[in-house]
Every structure is written in structure tokens, then in C-alpha cells.
Amino acid sequence: MSWTRNGVISELPVMDWSSQQPMAGSQWQQYCATYGLEFAEAGAAVHSAGMMAIDTHQIAVQVFRHPSATGTALLVHGYYDHLGIYGSLIRFCLAQGLNVVAFDLPGHGLSSGERASIGSFQEYDSVFSQVLQKVQEFLPAPVYAFGQSTGGAILMNYLLKRQLTPALSPFREICLMAPLVRPKGWRSGRMVHTIASLFVRRIKRKFNPNSADSEFLRFIAQTDPLQPHYLSVRWVGALKKWIPYIEALPASELVVNIVQGDADQTVDWRYNLGVLQAKFPNLRLKMIAGGQHHLVNESPALQAEIYATMKEWLN
Incomplete structure (x- = not known):
């Protein structure tokens, strides 16, 4: 692998939402090959990308256009992640006849910012809302939203913060996969953060197993050049402020689809589902027996179960 993060970024133009020209450049081609971001068999006619200036960030956005799209899927990845490792979800959405828009969050992947760090979760909200505005302006409706962890x-924050009703929601369907409210071990973790924040800015990351796909686990721990290797103390501080904020917001009538594994050791899923049930009493829930946290990169058998359920919801 001879590409570098800076090399790929140097080849990305300013994001042109009206362009349907495929990306070129040797660094870009190698990046796409590394992550398998070539979906001709799934119906992607054009794969375009660019950098979008949002607030103080430069956000890397990618668009996969289906030749006969009946709507658009907007994907939001999880902490430590980047859109390059979301190939299974991109392929699924294309197979449903949807265009796909995905972007790297600030501090992740090809986007700017201190690695795996954020000052406030509302920075994520601002980035997401501005990407959504461009999707609504340039790509066909309806819009389907997908968020992992x-x-x-971020999707939950967007919906509850604006007190969106079914009539006002910009989304046909909303699918949350192992959504984060608080992580596992949060009570002790926040105490450790209080002490650690006095002395350090980051803590070395532990690549704990979060999927039954051993090759995926090996890749992110040993090979993926876009994986952060440190937990940001600043990010944990932002999470500490966000949890009471989101828990205090009024409930919503929106129907939200949730997929959750019962072997998830990353988030406190039992607690989280209680919060989600209170916030979205009309939610639809699919529990995945044996499913761990990184549902987008679970074993092929569990992925098949997850995507079969989401296909039913979308249809």
C-alpha cells in the first residue's frame, strides 16, 4: 500500500455536488482499492468525492450515484471509524436502488481536525445538518438515514434537538445500528476521565474485539492507516456533557428503527435501549443474537440477518 492520507487529501477537489464525474488520481484509486470502494456490481454508476468546508472543518464527502435511484441514503459512521470501512452498508443501500452519501466526521478518516476528538457533539450536529442540506438540494428524495454507534x-441528536414530527422529518426511514447513549462501564469511566483530564490529552486505544469477523478486527488493528490509536480525553469530555443533554430532551413521535446486538461489549446497550424507548416510544427494534458492536462489519451470517431486517423496514 503506497498511498498516504495526505496524498489522497491532496487529490480531492472542492466538493461539487452537481458533478457526476468520477474521481481520478493514483492515490485516490489506491485508497478505494484498499477499502473496496468499487461497487459497479451493486449498481453504482459514478463515485465522486470532494472536500466540503463546514464551520472550521474540511469534511471529506463521497457520493455513490445509482443510475436509476429512487432516493438517497445518508450514512453516519461511528467513533474511531471512517466511511472506508462501511462498504457493506454502502453496497446494501445501492442494492435497494438508492444513491449513497457518506462523509468522514471531524477528526476521522480524510476529514480535518484533531484525531478522534471533538469539543462538543453539537459540532457533529452542525456538520451533519449542512451535509443533509446539500443532499436535499442536489440528490433525489426521499432520504434514508443510517447511523452506527x-x-x-448524531442522528438522535438531530431529531430530538429540533423536536421533529413525522410531518416535518426529512427522512423516510431512520436506522440506528448499536446506537450510542453511554458506553459500557460509563460510571467508572467518567470518574477516570475526570482524573485523567488533569494530566493527559489522550489515552492509548485498546483494540477490543467488537465483531465476529476476525479479518476485519485484524485489519483495523494492524493495517488500516486511518484508524486512530488513541482515545481523546476531550472527546470523552464532550460525551459527558452530551449524555445529560440528550436525556433531558422531550420524546418524539417519530418511528426509529434500531438494530442491536446482545453481545455488544462497547456500549451499555440495555441502558441505552431504555433511553431510546423513552425518547422514541414508536421505535422498531431488532435484536441480533450474538451480535457485537460493529454491526456494519459483523460476520457474513449476522450481516445477512441485519440487512434482511433493514430491507423489510425500507420497503
Whole structure:
């Protein structure tokens, strides 16, 4: 692998939402090959990308256009992640006849910002809302939203913060996969953060197993050049402020679809589902027996179960 993060970024133009020209450049081609971001067999006619200036960030956005799209899927990845490792979800959405828009969150992947860090979860909200505005302006409706882990938290924040009703929601369907409210071990973790924040800015990351796909686990721990290797103390501080904020917001009538594994050791899923049930009493829930946290990169058998359920919801 001879590409570098800076090399790929140097080839990305300013994001042109009206362009349907495929990306070129040797660094870009190698990046796409590394993550398998070539979906001709799934119906992607054009794969375009660019950098979008949002607030103080430069956000890397990618668009996969279906030749006969009946809507658009907007994907939001999780903490430590980037859109390059969301190939299974991109392929699924294309197979449903949807265009796909995905972007790297600030501090992740090809986007700017201190790695795996954020000052406030409302920065994520601002980035998401501005990407959504462009999707609504340039790509066909209806819009379907998908969020994994922190991506699910960002979608939840967007919906509850604006007190959106079914009539006002910009989304046909909303699918949250292992959504974050609080992580596992949060009570002790926040105490450790209080002490650690006095002395350090980051803590070395532990690549704990979060999927039954051993090759995926090996790749992110040993090979993926876009994986952060440190937990940001600043990010944990932002989470500490966000949890009471989201828990205090009024409930919503929106129907939200949730997929959750019962072997998830990353988020406190039992607690989180209680919060989600209170916030979205009309939610639809699919529990995945044996499913761990990174549902987008679970074993093929569990992925098949997850995507079969989401296909039913979308249809």
C-alpha cells in the first residue's frame, strides 16, 4: 500500500455536488482499492468525492450515484471509524436502488481536525445538518438515514434537538445500528476521565474485539492507516456533557428503527435501549443474537440477518 492520507487529501477537489464525474488520481484509486470502494456490481454508476468546508472543518464527502435511484441514503459512521470501512452498508443501500452519501466526521478518516476528538457533539450536529442540506438540494428524495454507534447518537441528536414530527422529518426511514447513549462501564469511566483530564490529552486505544469477523478486527488493528490509536480525553469530555443533554430532551413521535446486538461489549446497550424507548416510544427494534458492536462489519451470517431486517423496514 503506497498511498498516504495526505496524498489522497491532496487529490480531492472542492466538493461539487452537481458533478457526476468520477474521481481520478493514483492515490485516490489506491485508497478505494484498499477499502473496496468499487461497487459497479451493486449498481453504482459514478463515485465522486470532494472536500466540503463546514464551520472550521474540511469534511471529506463521497457520493455513490445509482443510475436509476429512487432516493438517497445518508450514512453516519461511528467513533474511531471512517466511511472506508462501511462498504457493506454502502453496497446494501445501492442494492435497494438508492444513491449513497457518506462523509468522514471531524477528526476521522480524510476529514480535518484533531484525531478522534471533538469539543462538543453539537459540532457533529452542525456538520451533519449542512451535509443533509446539500443532499436535499442536489440528490433525489426521499432520504434514508443510517447511523452506527456515535453516528446513531448524531442522528438522535438531530431529531430530538429540533423536536421533529413525522410531518416535518426529512427522512423516510431512520436506522440506528448499536446506537450510542453511554458506553459500557460509563460510571467508572467518567470518574477516570475526570482524573485523567488533569494530566493527559489522550489515552492509548485498546483494540477490543467488537465483531465476529476476525479479518476485519485484524485489519483495523494492524493495517488500516486511518484508524486512530488513541482515545481523546476531550472527546470523552464532550460525551459527558452530551449524555445529560440528550436525556433531558422531550420524546418524539417519530418511528426509529434500531438494530442491536446482545453481545455488544462497547456500549451499555440495555441502558441505552431504555433511553431510546423513552425518547422514541414508536421505535422498531431488532435484536441480533450474538451480535457485537460493529454491526456494519459483523460476520457474513449476522450481516445477512441485519440487512434482511433493514430491507423489510425500507420497503
